[in-house]
Amino acid sequence: MQKFSLNRRLVIIIVCVIVSFALMTVSVTMRNKKSTPPLIQQFGNDIVGLVDRVVAIPTNGLSGSVSSVSELLNTYQENQQLKKQVSELAQTKVRDQTLAKENKQLKKEMQLNASLTDYTAVSAAVITRTPSSWQSQVVINKGAAAGVKKNMPVMSGSGLIGRVAEVNKTNSKVELITDNNDSSNRFAVQITTKSGKTVNGVLSGYKATTGQITMDNITTKAKLAKGDKVVTSGLGGVTPKGLYVGTVAKATGSDYGLATKLYITPATDLSALNIVTVAVSKQ
Amino acid sequence: MYRLSKLRFGFPVFLFLALFLDGSISQVFSVQMFRYPTAMVSHLVVLWLVCGVLFEADDGTFDMPLGRWAAVAGAVFDLYYTGIFGIAVFIFPLVVYLTRRLASWIRPNFLSGLLIYFIDITVVEGLGYLASRAMRLNTGAGSAFLVNTLGPTLAFNLAMFVILYFPIRWVYNWLK
Incomplete structure (x- = not known):
């Protein structure tokens, strides 16, 4: 009886290991090949994701408020530095807008709809x-x-x-x-x-x-x-x-x-x- | 007994709370937990399951379907967190089984519980490492795993055990 139960346990372990490896291989392959996971997995993940938000939103909010308090301490210095950068950025942004507009016009002229950028x-x-x-x-x-x-x-x-x-x-x-x-x-x-x-x-x-x-x-x-x-x-x-x-x-x-x-x-x-x-x- | 108690609904609620807290803790403290060289992995869901076994043995009349819930938690963990099915879904029930065996040999209390949890976390991390190595999800050497992952993870989770043991026992007693 003792021997039988030991054997049975061994069989269960081996079967579990084999099944586990089979499942892992299948899911890794699917992950690499397919563009979306199977519908059941997608559905499950969506539901779990929704439930997770109940936990995640409060904790993330909490950490956000803690970090905002610590960030408040060096706000003044940061503000001065950033002001300098902003004035430079305004220049770049205007130029960027002009270039983007020009780019669009040129593309239109060349009848190019969407490029790699x-x-x-x-x-x-x-x-x-x-x-x-x-x-x-x-x-x-x-x-x-x-x-x-x-x-x-x-x-x-x-x-x-x-x-x-x-x-x-x-x-x-x-x-x-x-x-x-x-x-x-x-x-x-x-x-x-x-x-x-x-x-x-x-x-x-x-x-x-x-x-x-x-x-x-x-x-x-x-x-x-x-x-x-x-x-x-x-x-x-x-x-x-x-x-x-x-x-x-x-x-x-x-x-x-x-x-x-x-x-x-x-x-x-x-x-x-x-x-x-x-x-x-x-x- | 189990059917009539609050545990029937309370247990899964706290199980999933622990599961989601694992991810949220990893996200909120990602700078502290996952910056090289340390990788601390939070395993609150394993803590909840192991504590279930420990407090179930407290009075012998209380049998909970821990193995089944462990498999459910493992399946959700695999599908939602890692996207690779077949790792945690087997490891979590194995941990419950292992804890039950260990708890039948040594009478569980706070200190022996700490010892059991040490073994459990080692099993979870070790098997997880082997599985991910086999699936080529990571290419790290065994020594790097021991030093960078297993050590910090054990430290973090044992600290969590020490902090949360008595609160969780209170929760279980309240739910019973």
Whole structure:
């Protein structure tokens, strides 16, 4: 009897392990292949997301009020600094508007409807973060209903922070650049060097020890310098052109010495996210 | 007994509250919890389940369907938080089972509960790490996992156990 129950337990454990691996494999495959999760999962996630807001909104509000009190303490200094910046920005903004208008007119003349730089920004609030150490992932409160689609880039502050990994009707999951899995941070980017040359490449990973994004296998003779700006190139997919990623921090030889490897300082703090913007491209 | 008590409705309410608080705590304190080199993962939902087992053993007459609720919480965790089904949905019931076995060997009180919770968190994090390694969700080395994730996570969750043990016991007694 004892032996039988031991055997049965072993069988149960093995069956559980097999079923678990099967389920994981299926869901990882579906996540990679399909643009939306199965309808039941979507529906469940929507309901859970709605219920979660009951908990998330008060806690996020609480943390917001605490941080606003602490921010109040250095408001005066900040205000002085920002005033200077604002006067500079006004100039840039006016110029930007004029250029945008001109751009529109020129496009109209050329009968070009939407180019790689065109996108609409959908802003969303972060509801919650995945409590897991290897999945740097947040859930935002906009989904397919607001036009969000899988793989769209997500920004916060001034820079790129990640991409949409899963879309439900009213919420979606955003995989951050800091996530080190195989597909989270492969963005096509380009760098314009000081001499005016454009270098294209793909982001290849995130180095947690220094908090820098890496970009590997660059085969160019152009001289890349510290401080060169990295923006998305809009090639190959739903990412629009011209989203700011960060600045070049260091350029070294890659692991095999043939190509160049870049370290990029991200434009925004990737760990403190409250409001994010999804770039919904028009194409 | 279980059918007639407030626990029948109160237990799942607090279970989901703990589940959502995990995510909210991770979001609000993300700077402190997830900045390199530490990664502290909040497991309040595991705390609620483990405390359920510990206080269920307090008086022997009280049997709760903890395993089933653990599976439900695990399923919601997998679908809503990670998007990869099949990890927590098995680990959470396993933790309940493990805690029940351990509680039958050592009489649960505050200190032995702390010990049991230590083992539970190690199991949750360790199996989670193995599963995510197998699925290539992370590429970190085992030593990095021990130092950067398991250590801080244990510290955080044991602190939560110490802080919340008596409040949770009060809640369970109130619900019974």
